[in-house]
Amino acid sequence: MAAPAAERHAPSFQLGPQRVIQMDGSTLVRVGARPSLLQYVRDIWTFRHFLRYDAHARTSSQNNLDSMGRVWMVLNPILQAAVYFFIFGYILETHRDVVNFIGYLIIGVLTFRFISGAVTSGSNSIANNQQVVQAFNFPRACLPISATVRELFATVPTFFVMAVLVYFIGDYQVGDMERAEIVFNWKWLMFFPAIFLALLVMTGFSLILARLVSNFNDVKHIITIGTRLWFYASAVIFSVERFADVGHDWIITVMYFNPAFCVLDIIRDAWLYDGLGDPFRWIVLASWGVGSLVIGLIIFWRGEETYGRER
DSSP states (O other): OOOOHHHHSSOEEEETTTEEEEOOOTTOOOTTOOOOHHHHHHHHHHTHHHHHHHHHHHHHHTTTTSTTTTHHHHHHHHHHHHHHIIIIIIISOTTTTOBTHHHHHHHHHHHHHHHHHHHHHHHTTTGGGHHHHHHOOSOTTHHHHHHHHHHHHHHHHHHHHHHHHHHHHTTOOOTTOBOOOOOOSGGGGGHHHHHHHHHHHHHHHHHHHHHHHHHOTTHHHHHHHHHHHHHHTTTSSSOGGGGGGGTOHHHHHHHHTOHHHHHHHHHHHHHHSSOOOOHHHHHHHHHHHHHHHHHHHHHHHHTGGGTTOOO
16 A cells, blocks of 8 residues: 555654654744735734733833833933923924923823834834744744834833823913913823824834835834934924914825824823814824734735845
């Protein structure tokens, strides 16, 4: 009787004069092999515990060499906001036409720091973990997703401090700054769905950019410049309405479709002006969140077999 095909082709090894061991390689999977898209999503879900553990572990290890440790995770963005207030708000007077400018600036600077940090970390996640990619078989999308989630975990203390600062000094009046009383109520909870949608957007962007940086390392320098332009295109330190006074309505239109601006505007409206956010902002942000995540996952998945190759 003829032997089955799997047995005929299985490699065998002679160990001594009487012992033969056969190895069946039919269940082995090539490292980095690309499965179907549906299976890829299932594999990512299987590694969800790794994502959470990796994000927590790397967040805990940040600033371990500094004597003040995690204090810098909160102190850095606060000092950055103070610098922007002094230069732009006080000297260049970008506070005009902005009610509760201090709170407006705090929300803008600290929230955008999370947005830019998530994109930057996610885009470099494959390039900075080449040895892991080459050695282990797992869905590579776990790395940019984990980097984005890690940035969220690292920013939680900052968000807490941001809420405290906005409530206590957000309506503080300096010079001729306009102010309105800040009311703490359930509308502040709009922060959570806004940040969740922002996380989806950042994850989608990270997946796309991680593939680009993996193939072309120079892209990371363009990302640095791009995030700086994005900062000024998101009305972080000034009101978008100031462009209407000089006839640049097209800039306003671009900002209204900017997901980062939508996040900031929703949080500001809830925390500073007792609102729920413009419905159009929610629609734009949700569209960016779902669209960028789906498109980013497909683009990244198609390049699954290219990650980890020597260049």
